[in-house]
Amino acid sequence: MYKTDTIAAIATALGESAIGIVRLSGDEAIEIASKVFKGKNLNNVDSHTINYGHIIDPETGKVIDEVMVSVLKAPRSYTTEDSVEINSHGGIMAIQRVLEVVLANGARLAEPGEFSKRAFLNGRIDLSQAEAVMDLIQAKTDKAMDASMNQLQGSLSTKIRSLRQEMLDTLAQVEVTIDYPEYDDVEEMSLKQLNETAVHVKEQIQKILHQAQHGRLFRDGINTAIIGRPNVGKSSLLNRLTGLEKAIVTDIEGTTRDTIEEYVNVRGVPLRLIDTAGIRQTDEVVERIGVERSRKVMEEADLVILILNQAQALQEVDIELLELTKDQNRIILLNKQDLEPQLTHADLEPYIQDADLIATSMLEESGIAELEAQIEQRFFSGEIKSGDVNYLLNTRHTQLLRQAISSLDEVLESTEMMLPVDLIQMDFTRAWDLLGEITGDSVQDELLNKLFSQFCLGK
Ligand SMILES: Nc1nc2c(ncn2[C@@H]2O[C@H](COP(=O)(O)OP(=O)(O)OP(=O)(O)O)[C@@H](O)[C@H]2O)c(=O)[nH]1
Ligand SMILES: [Mg+2]
Incomplete structure (x- = not known):
């Protein structure tokens, strides 16, 4: 040694x-x-x-x-x-x-990550497990911890290895069929074998990608943008949900100039809450930058909490925001219920379809529980169950999986067109290689160094 x-x-x-x-x-x-x-x-x-x-x-x-x-x-x-x-x-x-x-x-x-690199080089863990170590260190929520733990124990690697084995078996079968032709339709047999496996492996990869999308939400927190006109109570909501006086609240319009981020756990749902600058027409430079930022945050959000002030009539900016967010995952709050109402459901009718309206008062702290229940219901009902979060993919994994899918697509296309088997085998093998890079079964030195240098010191 x-x-x-x-x-x-x-x-x-x-x-x-x-x-x-x-x-x-x-x-x-x-x-x-x-x-x-x-x-x-x-x-x-x-x-x-x-x-x-x-x-x-x-x-x-x-x-x-x-x-x-x-x-x-x-x-x-x-x-x-x-x-x-x-x-x-x-x-x-x-x-x-x-x-x-x-x-x-x-x-x-x-060096940063050198302990984990040695663990990898000595065969103690594979690449996706090493990356899970990094996720575990950076995990911000319980769910993310669970998922990283799963991956550390090899959930992704096990799945990928079994897919690669299946592909290898098919390649072997094809070789045998070609070398010892029992039938006349050797080509056809081989094409069928390659096609069937490609279909199955592609399905499985798509499933991993789908599950991982939810995984990302639980790892990074659900990007939640609080938006609305100035003074409607956005920062007040951030403070209520976090239980901290994190954001400055005043009755001056345009108090929040830049976005403020806070992680909160709402009934088990990890939210990355982003309080934004109130949106309005403004000539003031700093505020205008803030407003532009707000729009961007809004576009990229997984969930939008749009706040309206029910103590004032609907304004043009409100309508604009209602329109802009209509295709997004959105919850609308009618805030300042403690004040005389100026805004009715009828006023909103033209802009919302069976949307979830929640009446709140940040001042009296009413309606917050309903909002929390709504968030919980959205993210725990139906598809997303915390137990499903088996895979946490980073960009590297996602890219490799996508590339593998496109190689498999080539295989599918070529088999339909009955192209020569050896040509199809090449795409098939490329997909097999790409999957191997996820676990590090086929990986280059340079990539390794880059990967492990992202770790913190002492890991
Ligand atoms: N009466 C009443 N006042 C509220 C309520 N929610 C917030 N306010 C008040 O409204 C004012 C503005 O609240 P903020 O939370 O700063 O509003 P904002 O949307 O963050 O405003 P900008 O940062 O300027 O965009 C403050 O004086 C709050 O105390 C409410 O439910 N009822
Ligand atoms: Mg504010």
Whole structure:
């Protein structure tokens, strides 16, 4: 076996915390740790034990910190290499000094993602699992955590591998049919086999893509734009839903100048709430930029909460917004119910079809529960169930899957046109290759480096 150098990094977030972890991995991990550790001789302790002692600077003998040290011997560690985790005090100084002394005694500072890269290169996890590690670190909601966990355990890889196996079987069958022709219609047989498998694999890929779309919503949060004229109560809604006084609320029109984002969990539905600048005609430069931004946020939203002020008659901008959002997933709030009504359902009739209107008052906090129930019902009814979220695809996966589909489409087209089998086999094999890139079964070095460098340090 080749010798690997030993890498080290701080694996926990830097900042005030009770405990911080410095992680080491490589052939000399245990030896280096024992050089700077005063306590039991780490070279002799059992694997998977945690040992109390002190980190010292061997040069001066000075004690740096009181620690607990875990020893994980190869191959039963994350990287499959000898690994050591030093649990020190979490203050920035303490943990950095522990890292420094480890580096001074033979370890090299790890690159971002290098621990996971080693886990991958040593065959402990595949690429989509490695990416799931990254998602897990970045997960913002419980649902996203579940989905990343699923993927880490290999849900996507298992599916992709079984599809590739199916394709390989077909390619083998085609070879056999061509080499040992029992029938006269060899070509036809082969075409049929390729066609059937292509149809099936394509269906399965489309299913993965479909499920993953919901996965994305749960990973990143449902993009929810709060829009409306100035002063209708948009920022007040953000504050009610988050339970924080996050956005500034005043009775001055145009208070919110730029978009404000907050993640909230509404009855299990993760929302990325975006409070926008009130939309109106304006010549004021800063506000105009804000308004343009609002329109963009509105266009890209998965869900639009359009707020109208029922204490004022319907205005041109309201009508414009009702029109602009009519094909979007939208909830309309009639706010300021505590005031004298000026806006009736009849006024709205021409612009809405059986839309969900909810009467609210941000001031009296009424109608918020109805809104929350409405959001829950939309995202948990019908298709989207949290249990469905098995796959989390990043752009790389999605692109590869789409490319695989288009190669399969070529196969389907060519089989219909009865083109020569070897030509069709090429497209078929390309699809097989593309799928392999998802799990890393066929992947180039450069891609690997790029991928793992997106990780945080210590992972
Ligand atoms: N009476 C009453 N006042 C409300 C209600 N909701 C909000 N307001 C008041 O309306 C004013 C504007 O509220 P904001 O939440 O800042 O409105 P906005 O839509 O964010 O306004 P811009 O940021 O200017 O676009 C504030 O004085 C709020 O206290 C409500 O339901 N009833
Ligand atoms: Mg506002």
